[in-house]
Amino acid sequence: MDILRFITCGSVDDGKSTLIGRLLYDSDSVSLDVLATLEKKRTATNSTDVDLALLTDGLKAEREQGITIDVAHKYFTTPRRKFIITDAPGHVQYTRNMVTGASNADLAIVLVDARQGVIEQTRRHTLLASLLGIRHFVLAVNKLDLVGYDEAVFQKIVADYQAIAEQLKLAHVQAIPLSALHGDNIVRRSKHITWYAGPSLLEHLESVPVATDANPHEPRFQVQYVIRPQTEELPDYRGYAGRIQSGTYRAGDKVRIWPSGLETVLEAIEVNQQAVPTAEAPLGVVLRLRDDIDISRGDTIVPIAAHPAVVRELEATLCWMDERPLRAGRKLLVQHHATVVKAAVTTILQKTNIETFESVGTDEAKLNDIVRVRLKTASPLVADEYRQNRDTGAFILVDEQTGATLAAGLIAATDPEYFTQEVAAEPAFSI
């Protein structure tokens, strides 16, 4: 059995929470006492149906306002798969939470209200999900009951979305007409939507291929922690504990330590104190090296045939998540997994217009903006481009004083040859 992590996104009132509630409810994943709580609520509010959205909206403020503020995680299992659902908020001001959810997802369900069609949030969320490397999309056209289960409405929305999919070069899109409220095409095929022959949502989620674990990239391993027991039995033991971020490691291979560039031999790979001949991502392992080299947390160990970029300047796409706008010259910290280095944003190159997906010049990044920037770091980073490696191509920006997470960063270019030509900022007023 494997795991599929998916995110649900869409605008406010598209019915995301209801959709998840329905998925849990119809797949028998809701327990009796939770159902009893829902039932109590139904009677109290004099409604005819239980409010399935209550299954996910967990915070007081969310129930008061009837909206989802923060990312909620839900879990359910069918005989085919374990599912981890990230329910992301639809409000524009919580877009950063949507990015948070998408960063860990294999698939995105993009909800569209059949009465509204494709709207700005549909474009924004699809852009964000695709930017974060999600390959599988479900266009879930919801509330079809409210348009009389009309096929023409569905087809119009599919056509509109197709244009977005082409523009963003989405790999896989499955469009499904449904009604979360009534359970049409969620777990079971709909009796009302006779013109649709495709899978129900759950059928699709159960059969879509999950991105392979040991992503077929070059091997990468970053030291998280150095194990040194210094006991009588093991006076000289030194093991480098960490996670294989990508690729495969083989005991006996010649390896190089970055950023120092020193070379040695991978003496042994240990998993739970047992030596294994090979290990692959995303396994946690302990690496033992032949030579006693100065290695600490954040250093990268790779076979000598692998060539990560080791740079002090790079270009990245940022999803800016702080209230205070980013301006060029700002100093902050880059946290690249176990490495934390001081850095400065030297230039804000351009901003993505989420309506047109075009790049425009800008000199600042506001909350929820997607910008391309150039960064300089105080010490070298062992980096890959995000589109090559979703693990080692990712970093976060952190405020040195408060510790707040300011941005999600996706490495776009590590070689100055491919750096962006600066686009002049558009004047605020045209004369």
Added chain:
Amino acid sequence: MDYLDRLEAEAIHILREVAGQFERPALLFSGGKDSIALTRLAEKAFRPGKFPFPLVHIDTGHNFEEIIRYRDDLAARLGEKLIVRKVEDTIRARGLREPGGKYPSRNPLQTYTLLDVIEEFEFDACIGGARRDEEKARAKERIFSVRDDFGQWDPKRQRPELWNIYNGRIQKGENVRVFPISNWTELDVWNYIQREKIELPEIYFSHERQCVVLPSGQLLGLSEHLNLDDTDEIVQRRVRFRTVGDSTCTAAVESDAASIDDIIQDLLLAKVSERGATRLDDNLSETGMEDRKRNGYF
């Protein structure tokens, strides 16, 4: 790679991040199956070295004696440091009022003892075995959850948690709660315990016990801490515990499950959620857990 291997790899990664990012972490050990699973994960993360943190147990004084015995044996077997702080001492030192009523629960008072022990040892990170599937406020919590000076959780000001990059940078006085098995369900934990052949305290398995029948129909194990009267019905039943909290607020479920296999079978058939079946404190209000978490609860 099997899904349990993936969950295990994620948890080990998180534990090592704690070791790498913090100076004085601690593992909050309740004696329950989740924190027991955490100790196994810590062995996998740090052996042949020592754990880079002590085990910390907040003893309410209302614990099951089997749990206390198990705790001491486990710490000895692991050869790791165990710190125990008693709620009773907090009550005395802070002049708090003992909870009253028929089923007096010291559960809410644990928060004070926890905050005191964090201050005493200047812990900057506390690892806990909470899971997001337990309760809906927990479903919203980050894996690295920053708490302020008063241990408070502000759900609206949570840091975005991107990819598997965990930001543990804090200011003086703040600390972080870390939940390595956030993404595990109750069934995942049991499957893991079975796979790893982890020994558990006896009270998880079916045994005869004298119980009080609560108005809700739930069964509460008889103990000296309860203030019962003539109206209470005492029965002898074959029961086990699905979760292990205080003896005064953790209900037993009727069960013949004598092995982990039986429990997993039970669970696959179970239609009542873990907290719903066994926790008296969450039923107090719709937002019981959220309120307690805001105030510094685990």
